[in-house]
Amino acid sequence: GESVGLHLPTLSVQEGDNSIINCAYSNSASDYFIWYKQESGKGPQFIIDIRSNMDKRQGQRVTVLLNKTVKHLSLQIAATQPGDSAVYFCAERTSGSRLTFGEGTQLTVNP
Amino acid sequence: NAGVMQNPRHLVRRRGQEARLRCSPMKGHSHVYWYRQLPEEGLKFMVYLQKENIIDESGMPKERFSAEFPKEGPSILRIQQVVRGDSAAYFCASSPGGYNTEAFFGQGTRLTVV
Numbered sequence: 001g002e003s004v005g006l007h008l009p010t011l012s013v014q015e016g017d018n019s020i021i022n023c024a025y026s027n028s029a030s031d032y033f034i035w036y037k038q039e040s041g042k043g044p045q046f047i048i049d050i051r052s053n054m055d056k057r058q059g060q061r062v063t064v065l066l067n068k069t070v071k072h073l074s075l076q077i078a079a080t081q082p083g084d085s086a087v088y089f090c091a092e093r094t095s096g097s098r099l100t101f102g103e104g105t106q107l108t109v110n111p
Numbered sequence: 112n113a114g115v116m117q118n119p120r121h122l123v124r125r126r127g128q129e130a131r132l133r134c135s136p137m138k139g140h141s142h143v144y145w146y147r148q149l150p151e152e153g154l155k156f157m158v159y160l161q162k163e164n165i166i167d168e169s170g171m172p173k174e175r176f177s178a179e180f181p182k183e184g185p186s187i188l189r190i191q192q193v194v195r196g197d198s199a200a201y202f203c204a205s206s207p208g209g210y211n212t213e214a215f216f217g218q219g220t221r222l223t224v225v
Contacts, residue, residue, distance in 0.1 A: 034213055043115075043202050043216035044154065089153060098144055098167055099204075099214060103153040 012108045019080045021105045023073040023090035030092040034099065035064060035075045038087045047075070047088075077107075085109045113138070115205050115217035116185075123223045124193050132188040132220045136205030142166075143186040144204040144214060145178060154202060160186060161208070193224045 013019050025033075031052040036044035050057045050064045050073075057064050063076040073090050087106050091099040116135040124130050136143050141162050146154040156170040160180035171178065175193075180186040190197055200221050204214040 036216075043117075043218045044204075046213050046215060049213050098156050098159045098170075100156065101146070101154040 009103070010106045010108070012110060013080050015080060015082060015109055015111050017080055019075075019077040019084070019107060019109075021075045021077075021088050021090075021107065023075075023102055025071050025073065025090075025092045025102075027092060027094060027100075028068075028071060029094045030100075032093040033064070033066060033073050034091045034093075035062075035073075036089045036091060036101075037084075038089065038104070040086075044089060080107075080109050082109045082111060115140075115203055115215055117201075117203050117217035117220050119220060120218060121221050121223070123225060125225055126194055127192050130190040130193050130197070130222055130224075132190075132201050132203075132222070133185045134188070134203030134205075134217060135185040136203075137215055140205035140207050140215075142206045142208045142214075143180050144206075145186070145188050146202045146204065148200045148202060148219075157188070157201075190222075193222075195224045198222055198224045 034049040035047040037047050038044045048059045048062050048064050050066050055066050061078045065074045077084055085108050087104040089101050089104045091101045093099050115137055118133050143160045145157040147157055148154050158171050158178045159167040163182050175191045177189045200219045202216050202219045204216045206212045206214040
Protein backbone atom coordinates (compact mmCIF):
# COMPACT_ATOMS: atom_id res chain seq x y z
CA GLY A 1 0.00 0.00 0.00
CA GLU A 2 0.89 3.60 -0.03
CA SER A 3 2.82 5.07 2.83
CA VAL A 4 4.65 8.22 3.58
CA GLY A 5 7.02 8.15 6.50
CA LEU A 6 9.51 10.39 8.16
CA HIS A 7 12.92 9.33 9.37
CA LEU A 8 12.92 11.36 12.59
CA PRO A 9 9.95 12.17 14.78
CA THR A 10 11.72 15.14 16.43
CA LEU A 11 14.39 17.57 15.40
CA SER A 12 15.99 20.18 17.63
CA VAL A 13 18.18 22.93 16.16
CA GLN A 14 19.77 26.16 17.27
CA GLU A 15 18.39 29.44 16.02
CA GLY A 16 20.23 30.46 12.89
CA ASP A 17 21.20 26.94 11.91
CA ASN A 18 19.86 25.20 8.83
CA SER A 19 17.25 22.46 9.32
CA ILE A 20 16.71 19.40 7.18
CA ILE A 21 13.54 17.37 7.53
CA ASN A 22 13.34 14.09 5.67
CA CYS A 23 10.53 12.06 4.23
CA ALA A 24 10.38 8.64 2.59
CA TYR A 25 7.54 7.53 0.36
CA SER A 26 6.78 4.15 -1.08
CA ASN A 27 4.41 4.82 -3.97
CA SER A 28 6.54 5.25 -7.07
CA ALA A 29 3.43 6.42 -8.94
CA SER A 30 3.18 9.55 -6.79
CA ASP A 31 3.85 12.57 -8.94
CA TYR A 32 3.20 15.53 -6.69
CA PHE A 33 4.51 16.34 -3.23
CA ILE A 34 3.76 19.04 -0.71
CA TRP A 35 5.30 20.12 2.56
CA TYR A 36 3.00 21.50 5.24
CA LYS A 37 3.71 23.23 8.53
CA GLN A 38 1.32 22.79 11.42
CA GLU A 39 1.49 24.93 14.53
CA SER A 40 -0.22 23.86 17.71
CA GLY A 41 -3.99 24.18 17.49
CA LYS A 42 -3.97 25.22 13.85
CA GLY A 43 -4.54 23.66 10.49
CA PRO A 44 -1.70 22.62 8.19
CA GLN A 45 -0.19 25.50 6.26
CA PHE A 46 1.15 25.02 2.75
CA ILE A 47 4.90 25.66 2.53
CA ILE A 48 6.13 24.45 -0.81
CA ASP A 49 5.35 21.84 -3.43
CA ILE A 50 7.25 19.96 -6.08
CA ARG A 51 6.24 17.93 -9.09
CA SER A 52 7.89 14.67 -9.99
CA ASN A 53 9.49 16.10 -13.10
CA MET A 54 11.66 18.29 -10.86
CA ASP A 55 14.35 17.41 -8.35
CA LYS A 56 14.67 20.74 -6.57
CA ARG A 57 12.53 23.74 -5.88
CA GLN A 58 13.32 26.81 -3.84
CA GLY A 59 11.12 29.21 -1.96
CA GLN A 60 11.78 31.87 0.59
CA ARG A 61 14.26 30.27 3.03
CA VAL A 62 12.99 26.80 2.09
CA THR A 63 14.17 24.27 -0.45
CA VAL A 64 12.56 20.96 -1.30
CA LEU A 65 14.63 18.17 -2.81
CA LEU A 66 13.14 15.14 -4.49
CA ASN A 67 15.10 11.96 -5.17
CA LYS A 68 12.85 9.63 -7.11
CA THR A 69 15.49 6.92 -7.31
CA VAL A 70 15.32 6.27 -3.59
CA LYS A 71 11.85 7.77 -3.11
CA HIS A 72 13.06 10.42 -0.72
CA LEU A 73 11.90 13.97 -0.11
CA SER A 74 13.52 16.58 2.08
CA LEU A 75 12.72 20.06 3.28
CA GLN A 76 15.60 22.40 4.02
CA ILE A 77 14.98 25.52 6.08
CA ALA A 78 17.74 28.11 6.03
CA ALA A 79 18.58 30.23 9.06
CA THR A 80 15.95 28.57 11.22
CA GLN A 81 13.97 30.94 13.43
CA PRO A 82 11.91 30.34 16.58
CA GLY A 83 8.78 30.92 14.50
CA ASP A 84 9.69 27.86 12.47
CA SER A 85 8.98 25.63 15.46
CA ALA A 86 6.09 23.40 14.43
CA VAL A 87 5.25 19.94 13.12
CA TYR A 88 6.17 19.44 9.48
CA PHE A 89 4.34 16.98 7.28
CA CYS A 90 5.14 15.78 3.82
CA ALA A 91 2.28 14.68 1.63
CA GLU A 92 2.20 12.82 -1.65
CA ARG A 93 -0.43 12.56 -4.32
CA THR A 94 -0.93 10.04 -7.05
CA SER A 95 -2.42 11.70 -10.08
CA GLY A 96 -6.00 12.76 -9.57
CA SER A 97 -6.34 11.30 -6.13
CA ARG A 98 -6.11 12.37 -2.56
CA LEU A 99 -3.10 13.49 -0.53
CA THR A 100 -1.46 10.93 1.73
CA PHE A 101 0.36 12.35 4.74
CA GLY A 102 3.31 11.17 6.75
CA GLU A 103 3.32 11.13 10.52
CA GLY A 104 5.14 14.43 10.96
CA THR A 105 8.38 15.75 12.43
CA GLN A 106 8.35 18.09 15.41
CA LEU A 107 10.90 20.84 14.80
CA THR A 108 12.06 22.74 17.88
CA VAL A 109 14.21 25.81 17.48
CA ASN A 110 16.30 26.71 20.51
CA PRO A 111 17.24 30.36 21.03
CA ASN B 112 -10.38 35.87 -0.73
CA ALA B 113 -11.26 34.11 2.48
CA GLY B 114 -9.55 30.85 3.26
CA VAL B 115 -11.17 27.54 4.01
CA MET B 116 -13.72 28.09 6.76
CA GLN B 117 -14.64 25.38 9.19
CA ASN B 118 -17.25 25.57 11.91
CA PRO B 119 -17.65 25.09 14.67
CA ARG B 120 -14.04 25.32 15.86
CA HIS B 121 -14.86 23.29 18.95
CA LEU B 122 -17.72 20.84 19.37
CA VAL B 123 -18.64 18.83 22.44
CA ARG B 124 -21.06 15.96 22.12
CA ARG B 125 -22.28 13.29 24.50
CA ARG B 126 -21.97 9.67 23.49
CA GLY B 127 -24.79 8.71 21.18
CA GLN B 128 -25.42 12.21 19.83
CA GLU B 129 -24.81 13.39 16.30
CA ALA B 130 -21.98 15.68 15.24
CA ARG B 131 -22.16 17.88 12.15
CA LEU B 132 -19.00 19.54 10.92
CA ARG B 133 -19.11 22.17 8.21
CA CYS B 134 -16.54 23.24 5.67
CA SER B 135 -16.81 26.13 3.24
CA PRO B 136 -14.05 25.85 0.62
CA MET B 137 -12.08 28.73 -0.75
CA LYS B 138 -13.83 30.72 -3.45
CA GLY B 139 -13.51 28.99 -6.77
CA HIS B 140 -12.56 25.63 -5.26
CA SER B 141 -14.76 22.71 -6.17
CA HIS B 142 -12.79 19.91 -4.50
CA VAL B 143 -13.00 19.17 -0.79
CA TYR B 144 -11.07 16.71 1.36
CA TRP B 145 -11.72 15.68 4.95
CA TYR B 146 -8.97 14.45 7.26
CA ARG B 147 -8.94 13.30 10.87
CA GLN B 148 -6.06 13.91 13.23
CA LEU B 149 -5.57 12.29 16.60
CA PRO B 150 -3.28 13.99 19.16
CA GLU B 151 0.40 13.67 18.30
CA GLU B 152 -0.42 11.91 15.03
CA GLY B 153 -0.57 12.71 11.34
CA LEU B 154 -3.58 13.45 9.20
CA LYS B 155 -5.58 10.45 8.05
CA PHE B 156 -7.57 10.77 4.88
CA MET B 157 -11.29 10.23 5.18
CA VAL B 158 -13.11 11.36 2.05
CA TYR B 159 -12.65 13.36 -1.16
CA LEU B 160 -15.63 15.10 -2.71
CA GLN B 161 -16.44 17.29 -5.63
CA LYS B 162 -19.70 19.18 -5.94
CA GLU B 163 -22.53 16.64 -5.52
CA ASN B 164 -20.15 13.70 -5.92
CA ILE B 165 -18.10 11.50 -3.63
CA ILE B 166 -14.88 10.72 -5.45
CA ASP B 167 -13.03 8.65 -2.86
CA GLU B 168 -14.39 7.54 0.50
CA SER B 169 -11.86 4.83 1.16
CA GLY B 170 -10.87 6.41 4.48
CA MET B 171 -14.36 6.68 5.89
CA PRO B 172 -15.48 4.23 8.56
CA LYS B 173 -18.18 1.97 7.19
CA GLU B 174 -20.74 2.94 9.77
CA ARG B 175 -21.96 6.18 11.35
CA PHE B 176 -19.89 8.49 9.13
CA SER B 177 -21.14 10.26 6.02
CA ALA B 178 -20.14 13.27 3.98
CA GLU B 179 -21.73 15.45 1.37
CA PHE B 180 -20.85 18.46 -0.73
CA PRO B 181 -24.08 19.84 -2.18
CA LYS B 182 -24.39 22.09 -5.17
CA GLU B 183 -25.05 25.01 -2.85
CA GLY B 184 -23.65 25.43 0.63
CA PRO B 185 -20.81 23.95 2.61
CA SER B 186 -19.53 20.42 2.74
CA ILE B 187 -20.84 18.51 5.75
CA LEU B 188 -19.16 15.68 7.63
CA ARG B 189 -21.74 13.91 9.74
CA ILE B 190 -21.01 11.49 12.54
CA GLN B 191 -23.96 9.67 14.01
CA GLN B 192 -24.08 8.10 17.47
CA VAL B 193 -20.68 9.43 18.42
CA VAL B 194 -18.36 7.43 20.64
CA ARG B 195 -15.35 8.57 22.64
CA GLY B 196 -13.01 7.23 19.98
CA ASP B 197 -14.40 9.83 17.56
CA SER B 198 -12.75 12.58 19.62
CA ALA B 199 -10.21 14.18 17.29
CA ALA B 200 -9.48 17.21 15.17
CA TYR B 201 -11.21 17.10 11.81
CA PHE B 202 -9.65 19.13 9.03
CA CYS B 203 -11.08 20.12 5.72
CA ALA B 204 -9.00 21.11 2.72
CA SER B 205 -10.03 22.49 -0.63
CA SER B 206 -8.42 22.78 -4.01
CA PRO B 207 -9.45 24.13 -7.38
CA GLY B 208 -9.01 20.70 -8.87
CA GLY B 209 -6.97 20.02 -11.92
CA TYR B 210 -3.70 18.26 -12.17
CA ASN B 211 -1.42 18.61 -9.20
CA THR B 212 -2.82 21.63 -7.48
CA GLU B 213 -2.14 22.41 -3.86
CA ALA B 214 -4.79 21.94 -1.21
CA PHE B 215 -5.40 24.56 1.45
CA PHE B 216 -6.59 23.63 4.92
CA GLY B 217 -9.04 25.14 7.33
CA GLN B 218 -8.35 25.56 11.04
CA GLY B 219 -10.18 22.39 11.93
CA THR B 220 -13.01 21.36 14.19
CA ARG B 221 -12.01 19.80 17.49
CA LEU B 222 -14.61 17.25 18.47
CA THR B 223 -14.75 16.07 22.04
CA VAL B 224 -17.09 13.25 22.98
CA VAL B 225 -17.92 13.05 26.66
